[in-house]
Structure formats: structure tokens, C-alpha cells
Amino acid sequence: MQSILYTHIQAILDASHDGIIAVDKNANIVLVNKIAIEILGLPDKIVGEKISKYIPNSDMLRILSTGKREIGDIATVLNQQIIINRLPIIVEGEIIGAISTFKEITDIQKIEMRIRKKFLESGLEAKYRLEDIAGDSPVFTEIKELARNFAQTDATVLILGESGTGKELFAQGIHLQSQRVNGPFVAVNCAALPGNLLESELFGYEDGAFTGARKGGKQGLFELAHGGTIFLDEIGEMSLPIQALLLRVLQEKKVRRIGGEKIFPVDVRVLAATNRDLEELIEEKLFRSDLYYRLNVLTLEIPPLRERLTDIPALCTSIIHEFNDKTNKKVTGVDAQIYELFQQYHWPGNVRELRNVIERMFLLAQDKTLGIADAQFFKRKAEATKLRVAMQREKKTVQSEEEMIASVLERVHGNKTEAARLLGIDRTTLWRKLKRK
Numbered sequence: 001m002q003s004i005l006y007t008h009i010q011a012i013l014d015a016s017h018d019g020i021i022a023v024d025k026n027a028n029i030v031l032v033n034k035i036a037i038e039i040l041g042l043p044d045k046i047v048g049e050k051i052s053k054y055i056p057n058s059d060m061l062r063i064l065s066t067g068k069r070e071i072g073d074i075a076t077v078l079n080q081q082i083i084i085n086r087l088p089i090i091v092e093g094e095i096i097g098a099i100s101t102f103k104e105i106t107d108i109q110k111i112e113m114r115i116r117k118k119f120l121e122s123g124l125e126a127k128y129r130l131e132d133i134a135g136d137s138p139v140f141t142e143i144k145e146l147a148r149n150f151a152q153t154d155a156t157v158l159i160l161g162e163s164g165t166g167k168e169l170f171a172q173g174i175h176l177q178s179q180r181v182n183g184p185f186v187a188v189n190c191a192a193l194p195g196n197l198l199e200s201e202l203f204g205y206e207d208g209a210f211t212g213a214r215k216g217g218k219q220g221l222f223e224l225a226h227g228g229t230i231f232l233d234e235i236g237e238m239s240l241p242i243q244a245l246l247l248r249v250l251q252e253k254k255v256r257r258i259g260g261e262k263i264f265p266v267d268v269r270v271l272a273a274t275n276r277d278l279e280e281l282i283e284e285k286l287f288r289s290d291l292y293y294r295l296n297v298l299t300l301e302i303p304p305l306r307e308r309l310t311d312i313p314a315l316c317t318s319i320i321h322e323f324n325d326k327t328n329k330k331v332t333g334v335d336a337q338i339y340e341l342f343q344q345y346h347w348p349g350n351v352r353e354l355r356n357v358i359e360r361m362f363l364l365a366q367d368k369t370l371g372i373a374d375a376q377f378f379k380r381k382a383e384a385t386k387l388r389v390a391m392q393r394e395k396k397t398v399q400s401e402e403e404m405i406a407s408v409l410e411r412v413h414g415n416k417t418e419a420a421r422l423l424g425i426d427r428t429t430l431w432r433k434l435k436r437k
């Protein structure tokens with residue numbers, strides 16, 4: 001009777017697509033199916049033998065001692081790469097054995113893993129979700145809401161804002177919230193590469209397209225972003241010839257590699273960002289107006305940090321979390337005095353600058369909270385910038401006062417008494433101001 005049941009169990013196990021091996025509490029093999037034998041290249045008759053005889057340092061021994069499940073591990077066993085689950089068999093609180101089920105990592109999975117790794121290494125994967133972007137001021141909350149709405153469409157979005165305001169984070173967030181979430185996210189900094197190189201990066205090239213071209217040609221980033229999103233950062237720095245090529249790709253949804261005949265259809269959503277005034281660049285003939293209208297279907301304007309100082313506490317918390325994770329420190333927060341100091345500063349480098357300041361304080365910190373003692377360097381810097389800004393403002397007033405006096409004097413043909421009357425000052429003051437010139 002028992003042997004019929006055993007035969008049944010063995011048949012059930014052999015019908016599985018996963019490899020299965022079970023051991024008793026002494027690590028003797030009690031069950032193994034055909035697939036397990038095939039994947040690991042084991043001999044046929046191993047039931048009753050110690051598992052370590054065939055798989056030295058088997059992880060099953062660990063499960064027998066810890067009693068903990070381990071799910072989805074990627075392991076190399078007997079030179080085979082497998083995805084494996086290991087489970088204890090517990091009866092009435094006692095570990096009486098362990099079972100492992102595993103699959104070979106297929107070629108497709110291997111390729112997928114390699115591609116994913118490449119994406120990660122070269123920054124081709126979006127990480128920040130919109131909800132991860134710190135900031136709870138009314139204006140910032142509204143922008144996040146707008147971005148969420150934009151994400152639902154497939155339209156081009158132009159993200160505007162000073163350097164360091166978080167434009168790239170929004171691009172990542174929009175991609176992750178969009179229907180293209182499972183496709184690639186390709187970020188390109190248009191200012192980082194000189195014209196020719198940017199062209200070959202974006203559109204790719206065929207074998208022998210130019211001297212130094214890689215054999216076999218190269219896929220461009222537009223092709224790589226197929227099915228996903230391309231983020232063109234610092235679009236204002238793109239040269240006019242590349243702007244023309246980009247416009248064609250946007251209009252035709254096709255790319256032709258440099259030196260190539262073949263045309264590749266591409267399905268890519270474009271997000272672009274700049275800290276430049278594109279309308280001004282159009283006037284200066286440095287940016288094509290037709291490209292501007294194509295890109296500027298939806299606009300997201302990220303205000304500078306000095307216009308949303310109430311975001312600072314949330315930003316500090318988020319940045320501290322990130323550094324805690326990276327460094328294994330356990331900083332819990334920031335003293336109230338620091339917030340006060342931060343809120344008096346005008347942050348020309350925006351959140352990037354805030355991040356750098358916190359990073360430095362983090363390194364200096366002796367306590368669990370970041371205090372004023374860790375911020376001396378920032379205090380000095382803030383005071384120096386305050387002084388510089390005040391001096392620049394004063395210089396500007398002096399300049400504009402001088403210009404005003406000169407223009408009034410010109411209007412009254414050099415008549416100082418008349419000029420003083422028009423300026424609302426007495427003659428001696430006018431004399432003094434003229435002498436200062």
C-alpha cells in the first residue's frame with residue numbers, strides 16, 4: 001500500500017517542471033524528481049544518501065538548523081545557475097526535514113538580467129517614484145499632482161526649473177507612473193557630449209559610418225528607449241543640426257542610423273528639461289521654434305527652493321534617510337535652529353546644494369541629531385553670500401541712480417538746478433553725487 005502511495009508521489013513529483021529535492025532531519029535525501037536529476041546532473045539512485053555526498057555545503061543544512069524559508073534565491077549549484085526556494089518541513093514545532101524547489105535560469109532570463117544590469121550601471125533605469133520626491137509645500141504638492149496627471153498621457157513634457165531643483169526626479173517619476181513603466185527609461189544629458197558624439201549616441205550608426213565607428217555599428221539611445229521613455233536633459237544646449245534631426249524623429253517616429261539606409265520605427269515618449277529660457281534662445285536663433293512647440297505640449301515648472309522654503313524639513317528628512325541607508329549611521333533628525341538657518345538662505349544651487357550641505361553635516365555629526373555645531377561651515381558661507389548679495393544690490397542701486405541722473409541731465413541740457421528739481425533733491429546733493437562719479 002505504502003509503495004503504491006510512494007509511486008504516486010514520485011509520479012506527481014516527476015510531472016513538475018521544477019526540480020524538487022527533499023531531505024529528512026539528518027540531511028538524508030528522501031525524495032528527488034527527474035527534473036532535479038537532469039538540471040544538476042545527479043546520478044539516478046541517490047535516495048537514502050546524505051545530500052552533502054552530492055552537493056557539498058548544501059544550503060539545505062542551513063534550513064535544517066534555522067527553520068527559516070528562503071524564497072527566490074539565485075544560486076550556483078554544481079555549476080548550474082538556478083532560482084531556488086528552500087523550505088523547512090515542520091511538524092508540531094519540530095523541524096523534520098527540508099525541501100528545495102528550483103528552476104534553471106533560462107537563456108532569456110540570463111539575457112534579461114544582463115540587460116537590466118547594464119541599465120542600472122549606465123543609469124538607464126528610473127528609480128524615483130513621484131511619491132518619493134520630498135516636499136509638502138502647497139506649490140510643490142500641486143506640481144506633483146500635475147505631474148501625476150501628465151503621467152497618464154503619452155504627450156511630450158517640458159520640465160523647466162533652475163539647476164538642482166529636481167527636474168530629473170520628476171522625469172523618472174512620470175515614467176514610473178505612466179503606462180510605459182515596464183519599458184526602459186533612458187536619460188541623456190545633451191550638454192555632456194559634443195555635437196557629433198551626441199548625434200551618434202542618440203541615433204546610432206552603421207558599420208563603417210565614420211572613422212573609429214564600432215564594428216557592427218551601434219544602436220542609438222532612441223532605439224534603446226523603444227517602448228519606454230527618453231529624457232533629454234539640458235535640451236537648451238543641443239546644437240541646431242541635432243535639433244533638426246530630433247524634430248524629424250519626433251514627427252516621423254522613426255530613426256535612421258548615421259551612414260545607414262534602414263529606418264527603425266521607434267515608439268518613445270519624450271520628456272525634456274532645461275534651466276534656460278528657450279523663448280530667449282529662439283529669439284537669439286539658437287533654438288528652433290518648431291522644435292520648441294513640439295516639446296512644449298505640457299509644461300512642468302519646478303520653482304527654485306527659495307520660493308518653497310517650507311519644503312526644507314521634508315527634504316532634510318528624506319535626505320537623512322538616504323544617507324542613513326548608505327552609511328549605516330542612525331541620524332534621527334535636525335535641530336530646529338538648523339531649519340531656521342536654512343530658511344534664511346536663498347539656495348542658489350537648490351536641492352542639490354541642500355543635499356551637499358546635509359552630507360557634510362552628516363560626516364561631521366557626533367550626535368543623533370544634526371545640530372548647529374555641525375553647521376558652522378554653512379553659517380560662514382551663508383553670511384558671506386548674504387554680504388555679497390547686499391553689496392551687489394547696493395552696487396545696482398548706485399548704478400541705476402547714476403544712470404537716472406545722467407538721463408535727466410541730458411533731458412535738461414545740463415541745467416543742474418533744473419535736474420535737481422526734477423530728481424527731487426537739492427543742488428548740493430546733486431553736486432556730491434556727480435563728484436562721486
Ligand SMILES: Nc1ncnc2c1ncn2[C@@H]1O[C@H](COP(=O)(O)OP(=O)(O)OP(=O)(O)O)[C@@H](O)[C@H]1O
Nearest residue numbers: 133134135162163164165166167168169275351352
Ligand atoms: N524633492 C526632492 N527630494 C529629494 N531629493 C531631491 C529633490 N529634488 C532634488 N533632489 C536631489 O537633488 C539633486 C539634484 O536633482 P536633479 O538632478 O533631479 O536636478 P535637476 O533639476 O535635473 O538638475 P540639473 O538641471 O542640474 O540637471 C539630486 O541629488 C536629487 O536626488
